[in-house]
Amino acid sequence: DSGVTQTPKHLITATGQRVTLRCSPRSGDLSVYWYQQSLDQGLQFLIHYYNGEERAKGNILERFSAQQFPDLHSELNLSSLELGDSALYFCASSPRGGGHGYTFGSGTRLTVV
Amino acid sequence: EDQVTQSPEALRLQEGESSSLNCSYTVSGLRGLFWYRQDPGKGPEFLFTLYSAGEEKEKERLKATLTKKESFLHITAPKPEDSATYLCAVLYLRGGGADGLTFGKGTHLIIQP
Numbered sequence: 297d298s299g300v301t302q303t304p305k306h307l308i309t310a311t312g313q314r315v316t317l318r319c320s321p322r323s324g325d326l327s328v329y330w331y332q333q334s335l336d337q338g339l340q341f342l343i344h345y346y347n348g349e350e351r352a353k354g355n356i357l358e359r360f361s362a363q364q365f366p367d368l369h370s371e372l373n374l375s376s377l378e379l380g381d382s383a384l385y386f387c388a389s390s391p392r393g394g395g396h397g398y399t400f401g402s403g404t405r406l407t408v409v
Numbered sequence: 410e411d412q413v414t415q416s417p418e419a420l421r422l423q424e425g426e427s428s429s430l431n432c433s434y435t436v437s438g439l440r441g442l443f444w445y446r447q448d449p450g451k452g453p454e455f456l457f458t459l460y461s462a463g464e465e466k467e468k469e470r471l472k473a474t475l476t477k478k479e480s481f482l483h484i485t486a487p488k489p490e491d492s493a494t495y496l497c498a499v500l501y502l503r504g505g506g507a508d509g510l511t512f513g514k515g516t517h518l519i520i521q522p
Contacts, residue, residue: 329510331509331510338514338515339453339496339498344509351508352508386452386453388452397455398510399455400445400452400454402451402452403450403451403452405450
């Protein structure tokens, strides 16, 4: 157990739908990062939150959004889902931002049918 | 273009047969190079961070080294439990303050008993 908790572990939904993925960071970690892993693209950075504020965006689509709440858990919202959004979504946390060992959760496997 | 390239894509070794994995990068303003291990269906597990050329770090049968353009992960006398995908990632100065890791596509390592 890495200390980073992601729910749900698996999610199957239809095209056009909206889903929410949840992440609880390791105790004491203020930064939460979201990554998408697909077979052809590998691990892609989506977005970074630090202590409730958005810090940086990577290759995140406009249909996707995220937020970090006062208790530091984070949610990734995916809307108007397409078949190509099927992937593993990972959350990682670290004590601060950048330059440190990030701890990853076990991921949410999203299948869009 | 790919900024982080890992080679080989796949490697099959006999137990006890030492080898090296390569990670080359083309980014400037490197803030850190990370190695992770990922088992099927799980999140990446942090192994090492290297910050400057010439730096080396060791952990059990693994040793990571860094030059100005590449990093090597040396595996000495590997065991079957070392079988996994090894991921390399870089953190570098980017416009807009983006600070997520940029990953290579990994080397899939199989150690046969």
